[in-house]
Amino acid sequence: MNRESRERPAGAFLVPERKARIDEVVANRTRTLTVVIEAFCDPQNVNAVLRTCEAYGVQEIHVVEGPMKPYERNRKISQNSDKWLDVRRWRSTAECLDFLRREGFFVYATQLSKGATPLEELSFRNKVALVFGNESRGVSDEVLRMADVRYAIPMRGFVQSLNVSVAAAVSLARAVERRIVERGRHGDLAPGEAAALRQRFYVLAVKQRARIAKAALVEARRRR
C-alpha cells in the first residue's frame, strides 16, 4: 500500500454495496430514542437487548451495572451488534437518569404492577429513554420515582411478564412506528453526526474485511 492510498478515506476500500448498506444503516440511526438496562441478573439478556436495539436503529444504550456479575460481550447472542453501538456503562441509576434528563430525555419506565399507562398510549414526540429493569424485580424504586411515565405492555394471559428482550423489542417496534407518525421519521442524526458515524463504520467494515481475508488465507495455507 503506498502513501497515497493510505490517506484515502476508509470508504474507498469498500465495495459499493457494502458502503451503500452502511449509509442506509446510518440514515436509520437515532440518538433521540435510547434504552436503559438497569441491573440485569443475566448478562445474556443484556446482549439480547443490544441485538434488538441495533436492529431498531438505537445507537446509544445505557447499562447500569447490577449487584451481579458485570455484563460481558457475548458475540453469539449479541450477534456482534455491540460493535456498531455506543454502550455507556453507569455505576448508579441516579447518575444515569440525571444525565439523560439534562440531555432532555423523558424517562419511560416499564412497570410490572397495576396502574401503568398502556404502551399503545405513549407519545414519542419528544426524546425518550425506555428503562428496562431486573428480570425478576423489574425497575428499581428509584427509577419509578424519577420516571416521567410508568408504562406496561398489555398482557392477555396468565404469564405476568415478557422476557426482557422481548419487552424491549415490542416497545421499540411501537416507538419507531409512533416516531414516524409524530416526528415524521425515526433516523434523525444531524449531518455532522451522520458523517462521523459513517466514517467510523467504514473503518470497522474495512477491518472486518481484513480479518475475514486473513482467516481465509490461513485456512487456505492449512489445507495446502
Added chain:
Amino acid sequence: MNRESRERPAGAFLVPERKARIDEVVANRTRTLTVVIEAFCDPQNVNAVLRTCEAYGVQEIHVVEGPMKPYERNRKISQNSDKWLDVRRWRSTAECLDFLRREGFFVYATQLSKGATPLEELSFRNKVALVFGNESRGVSDEVLRMADVRYAIPMRGFVQSLNVSVAAAVSLARAVERRIVERGRHGDLAPGEAAALRQRFYVLAVKQRARIAKAALVEARRRR
C-alpha cells in the same frame, strides 16, 4: 370431601379473584390466530415462544419437530405457560400445514431474504397461522412454497435477524392490534369452547392450589 362437594364444579373451590382472572384470560383467548414452530435447534427457544404466545392469548400452538433433540418442557423459560396452552406436535411440516389449510388458516411465513411483505402490510381479517423457522436457516423451502404470504419484520441495522422469540412477539403484538381493527376483537372463542376452557382452567388452578398448600405443609413440618 363428601360426595356432594366432589360433584360441585371446580370453579366453586376458587376464590372469586382467581376465578375472575381465569374468566378474563379465557375472554382474551383465540384459536383463529395460531403459531407454527418449525424445526428449532434450541428447545429453549420453543419454551420462550410458548411463553410469548400465552401472553398474547394464542391458545393453540403447533410444533414441528426438527432433526435435533425434541422440545422438552422447561418451566423456567416457559414460565409454566404451556400448561395453559394446547401444544400440538407434528412430525412433518406438510402434515401440519395441510391440517391448518383444511381448517381455513392462511399461512404467513417469516422470510429472511429479500422480497418479503413488510409485517405492517399484513391483513389479519382471516384465520392466520404465523410460521417461525429454524434459528439459523429460517423456515424450510417447503413452508415458503406452501405459504400464502412470506413476510418480514423491517430491520434497520446491520443485524440480519431478530431472535426467534423476539420475532414472534413483535409479530403477535402487530397481529393483535390489526385483529382488533379488522375483526373487532382478538379473543373470540365460541360460548361452548369458552365454557369448556374455563372449566379446564378452574381444575388446573384448583390442582395448583392443592400443590402449593401441600408444599407449604411439608415445609412447615420440616421447620418444626
